[in-house]
Amino acid sequence: MSEVHLKDALETLKSTGVRITPQRHAILEFMIHSTTHPTADDIYRALEKTFPNMSVATVYNNLRVFKSAGLVKELTYGDSSSRFDFVTNDHYHVICNDCGKIVDFHYPGLDEVEHLASHVTGFQVDYHRLEIYGTCQQCSTKSAQAQ
Amino acid sequence: MSEVHLKDALETLKSTGVRITPQRHAILEFMIHSTTHPTADDIYRALEKTFPNMSVATVYNNLRVFKSAGLVKELTYGDSSSRFDFVTNDHYHVICNDCGKIVDFHYPGLDEVEHLASHVTGFQVDYHRLEIYGTCQQCSTKSAQAQ
DNA sequence: TACACTAATTATAACGATTATAATGTAAGA
DNA sequence: TCTTACATTATAATCGTTATAATTAGTGTA
Numbered sequence: 001m002s003e004v005h006l007k008d009a010l011e012t013l014k015s016t017g018v019r020i021t022p023q024r025h026a027i028l029e030f031m032i033h034s035t036t037h038p039t040a041d042d043i044y045r046a047l048e049k050t051f052p053n054m055s056v057a058t059v060y061n062n063l064r065v066f067k068s069a070g071l072v073k074e075l076t077y078g079d080s081s082s083r084f085d086f087v088t089n090d091h092y093h094v095i096c097n098d099c100g101k102i103v104d105f106h107y108p109g110l111d112e113v114e115h116l117a118s119h120v121t122g123f124q125v126d127y128h129r130l131e132i133y134g135t136c137q138q139c140s141t142k143s144a145q146a147q
Numbered sequence: 148m149s150e151v152h153l154k155d156a157l158e159t160l161k162s163t164g165v166r167i168t169p170q171r172h173a174i175l176e177f178m179i180h181s182t183t184h185p186t187a188d189d190i191y192r193a194l195e196k197t198f199p200n201m202s203v204a205t206v207y208n209n210l211r212v213f214k215s216a217g218l219v220k221e222l223t224y225g226d227s228s229s230r231f232d233f234v235t236n237d238h239y240h241v242i243c244n245d246c247g248k249i250v251d252f253h254y255p256g257l258d259e260v261e262h263l264a265s266h267v268t269g270f271q272v273d274y275h276r277l278e279i280y281g282t283c284q285q286c287s288t289k290s291a292q293a294q
Numbered sequence: 295t296a297c298a299c300t301a302a303t304t305a306t307a308a309c310g311a312t313t314a315t316a317a318t319g320t321a322a323g324a
Numbered sequence: 325t326c327t328t329a330c331a332t333t334a335t336a337a338t339c340g341t342t343a344t345a346a347t348t349a350g351t352g353t354a
Binding site for chain 1: 221223224225239241243244250252254257260261263264265267268269270271272273274275276277278279280281282283284287
């Protein structure tokens, strides 16, 4: 399955005239296999064994390339750095306020909200973004034990 | 109405043992009357006529104080700096991808989503966040004229 | 395969938002 | 009024991200 994603992603890039470099290949591969939602620095550090000379700028540059190709989404939460998410099918995120863990959560699209928003505000609505915040099981039990 | 908000806010602060300084008063007042969703720098620049010696740090410090008192919400979108929103009643935001304008949008709370998320992920869910993105009327007509 | 052209990478500096620090000022109760 | 703790100020530091310029390396073509 993730092999398919990688192939598809490479196809998409090729078709938009973007060169497939080893770094790009590795970044994509890492993001697809990653179950977390890594920051640019996470990616950089994960790949510095394989690419000792790779620059952070390369990571940022390519994340931007992937974003504009629609392969990757940028997630900006309260914390200092952005997180990046390989786009598979649409899903939302549930985020732990204690440890920052992000869990994917599937839910039928909220088309109704978009329609109403468009109607009320006069905007031409393109998409929406929804996140759910709380405490994950580990952190819940941990804080319960601490008492 | 906004007078009531200000009074309530000051009450809330007092009750948590936070001193009411002229700077805090002014920041709160500005945020309540502001229809936009200002950045820390917006606030700083708006008040530098009245408080020529005020430091940016004061703005940030107090926004943090207000946040922890539940008076203010921090909004982090893709762009570089956070925006701050005086909390009145719950609403969502519709954001223009062209000019960055933010319009408030009321919609009955999506309790169902929270419940489902809690059930599926095992999280103890506290709240959620929803934003709708698109193009506002002005920007739509502007780009239509440009063609 | 070799060449040439252009894009990608690297190293580094710059930038900008936010936070930390230390010194000074000030509100409020004894 | 005096004292104490909290706020503010000015400034430096931090950190994520972006810009720049030089070097390197894909890719289409001969």
